[in-house]
Amino acid sequence: MENPLSIQLLDKAVEELHRLPGIGRKTALRLALFLLTQKEEMVENFGNTLIDFRKHIHHCHCCHNLSDSETCPICASPRRDHGTICVVSDIRDVMAIENTGMFNGVYHVLGGLINPIAGIGPSQLNIGDLIERLSQNPVQEVIMALPATHEGDTTAFYIGKQIRPLKIKLTSIAKGIAIGDDLEYTDEITLGRSLANRTDFQI
Amino acid sequence: MENPLSIQLLDKAVEELHRLPGIGRKTALRLALFLLTQKEEMVENFGNTLIDFRKHIHHCHCCHNLSDSETCPICASPRRDHGTICVVSDIRDVMAIENTGMFNGVYHVLGGLINPIAGIGPSQLNIGDLIERLSQNPVQEVIMALPATHEGDTTAFYIGKQIRPLKIKLTSIAKGIAIGDDLEYTDEITLGRSLANRTDFQI
Numbered sequence: 001m002e003n004p005l006s007i008q009l010l011d012k013a014v015e016e017l018h019r020l021p022g023i024g025r026k027t028a029l030r031l032a033l034f035l036l037t038q039k040e041e042m043v044e045n046f047g048n049t050l051i052d053f054r055k056h057i058h059h060c061h062c063c064h065n066l067s068d069s070e071t072c073p074i075c076a077s078p079r080r081d082h083g084t085i086c087v088v089s090d091i092r093d094v095m096a097i098e099n100t101g102m103f104n105g106v107y108h109v110l111g112g113l114i115n116p117i118a119g120i121g122p123s124q125l126n127i128g129d130l131i132e133r134l135s136q137n138p139v140q141e142v143i144m145a146l147p148a149t150h151e152g153d154t155t156a157f158y159i160g161k162q163i164r165p166l167k168i169k170l171t172s173i174a175k176g177i178a179i180g181d182d183l184e185y186t187d188e189i190t191l192g193r194s195l196a197n198r199t200d201f202q203i
Numbered sequence: 204m205e206n207p208l209s210i211q212l213l214d215k216a217v218e219e220l221h222r223l224p225g226i227g228r229k230t231a232l233r234l235a236l237f238l239l240t241q242k243e244e245m246v247e248n249f250g251n252t253l254i255d256f257r258k259h260i261h262h263c264h265c266c267h268n269l270s271d272s273e274t275c276p277i278c279a280s281p282r283r284d285h286g287t288i289c290v291v292s293d294i295r296d297v298m299a300i301e302n303t304g305m306f307n308g309v310y311h312v313l314g315g316l317i318n319p320i321a322g323i324g325p326s327q328l329n330i331g332d333l334i335e336r337l338s339q340n341p342v343q344e345v346i347m348a349l350p351a352t353h354e355g356d357t358t359a360f361y362i363g364k365q366i367r368p369l370k371i372k373l374t375s376i377a378k379g380i381a382i383g384d385d386l387e388y389t390d391e392i393t394l395g396r397s398l399a400n401r402t403d404f405q406i
Contacts, residue, residue: 005276005298007269013256016249020234027225033294034224035257036269043257046219047250053216054238054246066210066239073208091236095208 062133064109064126066091074106081105083140087130087159089113089147097145105143108133113151114158122158131162144172174199265336267312267329269294277309284308286343290333290362292316292350300348308346311336316354317361325361334365347375377402 010032017028035043059065060072067073074080074094084105088094094107110125122128134142142163146152156172163170176194177186186194213235220231238246262268263275270276277283277297287308291297297310313328325331337345345366349355359375366373379397380389389397 005269005301007260007275008271009256009260010269012252016252019245019249021237022230022233029295030225031223032253032256035253036260038257040257042222044254046222047254049215049219050235050238051247051250053212053235054241054243057210057212057239066208066213068211072210092232098208 114155141169289346317358344372
């Protein structure tokens with residue numbers, strides 16, 4: 001809906017909210033009018049929390065995960081296995097893996113994937129950092145946990161080629177049919193790969 | 204998705220974004236991470252614009268519409284017909300009607316509808332104000348432009364009863380089938396009412 005009232009403060013608020021991904025103008029207007037129904041202190045707190053967040057959050061100097069401090073709690077923990085590094089694209093992938101409770105190693109967040117169409121090359125990602133980290137620390141295994149997409153495969157291939165000379169064990173998370181999935185509804189490529197990458201049946 | 208990393212700044216930012224209506228935790232996290240990809244000045248501007256908006260926006264003292272100043276541009280305009288007042292529930296209704304370009308009168312924004320279940324009574328709405336406005340100004344017509352819902356009807360009835368003694372012409376926007384609608388897909392109540400409220404056919 002257009003704003004035919006030309007109220008500048010409203011227009012500016014809608015414009016700012018509309019910058020957020022997935023928030024159209026109509027939703028932005030709804031959010032702005034919602035903020036008006038809230039107490040002034042609540043809105044002040046809302047704005048300042050987000051400003052503080054952007055200003056004071058750290059990227060862990062070691063793994064590029066988000067952190068309140070210079071080093072993230074995972075890299076700082078003596079209980080984690082620092083010899084196993086899981087390479088992920090995004091901080092949300094760290095959260096997803098942590099939520100499984102199945103991984104006790106540490107991470108390396110690339111901050112994206114190689115995507116020539118979007119103009120993202122290896123130099124814009126934390127790949128150089130990873131290689132340096134691997135050559136300076138005793139690491140037994142690097143696990144690639146990248147998306148099963150074209151960009152994920154390209155990135156894994158690029159990184160793999162650089163890691164090979166370091167003689168570190170390189171693995172990838174398993175790609176196959178999801179737990180609970182029926183075979184007849186699984187796409188052909190996934191099913192084909194899960195056949196080709198079949199594992200020993202454990203009795 | 205849970206945040207297993209216990210990063211306080213992130214948690215707080217997600218919590219604040221999650222306050223917005225229709226924004227779940229997962230979306231809030233996506234928005235927070237988006238803000239991290241933006242320049243610090245952009246996020247500062249984002250937060251401060253919303254704080255300023257809440258702090259400095261006015262409700263027009265006459266019609267309760269939003270405004271940059273004490274009196275809204277519609278109430279301040281000498282080109283509008285101040286003898287015709289359109290009563291609406293919400294500022295978005297003002298925008299919707301302005302966008303039609305079909306109305307040259309002024310508005311009165313109630314700020315909601317009577318809804319006993321939600322605990323909203325007449326005293327919480329700008330109804331007393333409307334009656335005072337009508338008794339102190341020469342007004343020829345009041346147009347009820349309230350939603351065609353139970354709450355809208357209740358509110359219109361309540362206001363109508365208070366306006367009747369003032370001997371001002373009272374009308375309601377037409378309720379019937381929408382332009383472009385097929386009769387067979389129109390619900391029975393709407394179709395029944397549009398039959399009962401049939402108008403002269405203009406040749």
